[in-house]
Amino acid sequence: MSLKRAWLFALIACILILTACGEQVTEKIYVHLEQAVELEEQFEQQQEPLQEAEEKEHQYYEEIIQLGMDEYEKIVSLAEDALASIEERQNMVQLEMESLESSVDEITQIEPMIEKVEEEEANRILKELYSTMLERFKKYKQLNEVYNETIEAERQLFTLLMDEELEIENLQNQINKVNEKYEEVITAKDEFNEKTDAYNQLKRDFYDSVKLDVHYE
Numbered sequence: 001m002s003l004k005r006a007w008l009f010a011l012i013a014c015i016l017i018l019t020a021c022g023e024q025v026t027e028k029i030y031v032h033l034e035q036a037v038e039l040e041e042q043f044e045q046q047q048e049p050l051q052e053a054e055e056k057e058h059q060y061y062e063e064i065i066q067l068g069m070d071e072y073e074k075i076v077s078l079a080e081d082a083l084a085s086i087e088e089r090q091n092m093v094q095l096e097m098e099s100l101e102s103s104v105d106e107i108t109q110i111e112p113m114i115e116k117v118e119e120e121e122a123n124r125i126l127k128e129l130y131s132t133m134l135e136r137f138k139k140y141k142q143l144n145e146v147y148n149e150t151i152e153a154e155r156q157l158f159t160l161l162m163d164e165e166l167e168i169e170n171l172q173n174q175i176n177k178v179n180e181k182y183e184e185v186i187t188a189k190d191e192f193n194e195k196t197d198a199y200n201q202l203k204r205d206f207y208d209s210v211k212l213d214v215h216y217e
Contacts, residue, residue: 036106079162
């Protein structure tokens, strides 16, 4: 789906030394925020395989519609391959969700620390960062829902293509459903990516506001 992930920022100061000396609130917040990024690694790993699977399934569809009913066995074989790919893609989307859920669980641990950040501007940014993180996850859940609906529409499409008595009208209706769902996916994906960009910028702003010496990767 080509989704954006949160950025990883590397703290130059040694975390072990900070721990030994007693971590300050901002450094504890840093640890949680960057651990959340690590937890999104599985989310990141799904992006390329998901895109490849989508392209492969589209290729199966293009091959099928070029075949006549005298090649029905070939149609069934390609449709079954597409259905198997769709099943794998749904599993990838589940891994995406689990990864984002773990990341959000990690970030929610900073909530009780927010009021302990005394510097006014840093506190304001951190509150906005936290709310943006929640909005980002809400946008992902919306995207996940519509993407799974799209997967189901595609599953129905390839099942229809195996019907020897398939009527063109029914096929066209299902194609329209798939196309409509993909339009919804594009919109939801853009909204999620926008929230990701906003979250990453706010995180950078927060680190700057509390003068954490970090390297931006």
